[in-house]
Amino acid sequence: MNNFASAAVDLVKVYGSGDTAVRALDGVTAGFRPAAFSVITGPSGSGKSTLMHCLAGLDTATSGAALLGGKDLTRLSDHALTRVRRDRVGFVFQTFNLLPALTAEQNVLLPVQLAGRRPDRAWFTQLVEVLGLSARLTHRPSELSGGQQQRVALARALVTRPEVVFADEPTGNLDSRSSADVLNLLRQAVRDFGQTIVMVTHDDRAASYADAVVRMADGRVVEAVAA
Numbered sequence: 001m002n003n004f005a006s007a008a009v010d011l012v013k014v015y016g017s018g019d020t021a022v023r024a025l026d027g028v029t030a031g032f033r034p035a036a037f038s039v040i041t042g043p044s045g046s047g048k049s050t051l052m053h054c055l056a057g058l059d060t061a062t063s064g065a066a067l068l069g070g071k072d073l074t075r076l077s078d079h080a081l082t083r084v085r086r087d088r089v090g091f092v093f094q095t096f097n098l099l100p101a102l103t104a105e106q107n108v109l110l111p112v113q114l115a116g117r118r119p120d121r122a123w124f125t126q127l128v129e130v131l132g133l134s135a136r137l138t139h140r141p142s143e144l145s146g147g148q149q150q151r152v153a154l155a156r157a158l159v160t161r162p163e164v165v166f167a168d169e170p171t172g173n174l175d176s177r178s179s180a181d182v183l184n185l186l187r188q189a190v191r192d193f194g195q196t197i198v199m200v201t202h203d204d205r206a207a208s209y210a211d212a213v214v215r216m217a218d219g220r221v222v223e224a225v226a227a
């Protein structure tokens with residue numbers, strides 16, 4: 001599993017205890033290749049988001065390993081996990097999660113600022129051009145369409161060149177045209193920048209953009225296909 005950018009090894013996640021315990025992940029083993037666009041798919045409640053959250057250091061597992069660049073996140077302290085989330089991964093969510101008081105530019109640069117780093121202006125300019133945001137940088141989220149807001153969120157996820165971008169239903173709140181737009185941009189980030197992307201979706205159309213698909217049901221992997 002060491003040559004994967006991100007991987008789960010016999011990962012188990014149990015929520016609650018006793019009679020009400022839910023086994024959200026029931027021994028999941030799956031690997032996600034570097035510089036590839038991978039999708040985790042499956043019906044509602046199958047454990048997709050739980051798997052992604054464990055892989056991204058947003059949630060802790062009950063047992064098993066969640067590897068990022070070959071290192072097991074389940075062995076890290078809370079403090080170390082916070083650093084992993086800040087420095088090594090990027091996130092895109094269904095609800096965009098932009099800060100309403102900040103402009104598009106300030107939102108994109110926020111992770112760089114939080115990490116106390118100096119922005120790489122050439123990379124920033126390239127990103128906003130590729131994502132079609134150059135003319136929108138001074139706008140606040142409320143002045144942008146859903147598709148534009150998600151492109152800002154994507155730029156924010158890519159700006160630190162993270163090892164893995166994790167996207168949770170990034171097209172869930174978008175119309176079909178904006179969805180296709182965002183999916184094409186995710187593909188482009190993989191192709192042109194060598195970005196590794198792991199996306200959760202229950203939408204088969206979204207899954208068709210991927211290089212590899214892991215299908216889940218009842219907390220288990222039922223199919224793993226590489227294109």
Ligand SMILES: Nc1ncnc2c1ncn2[C@@H]1O[C@H](COP(=O)(O)OP(=O)(O)OP(=O)(O)O)[C@@H](O)[C@H]1O
Pocket residue numbers: 015016022023024042043044045046047048049050051202
């Ligand atoms: N915080 C929690 N506490 C208790 N149970 C939870 C919690 N989070 C998720 N679950 C349960 O774990 C199982 C897997 O949930 P998960 O959200 O990972 O599924 P999913 O495939 O992402 O679903 P969806 O497509 O609806 O988002 C479900 O039965 C869910 O109810």
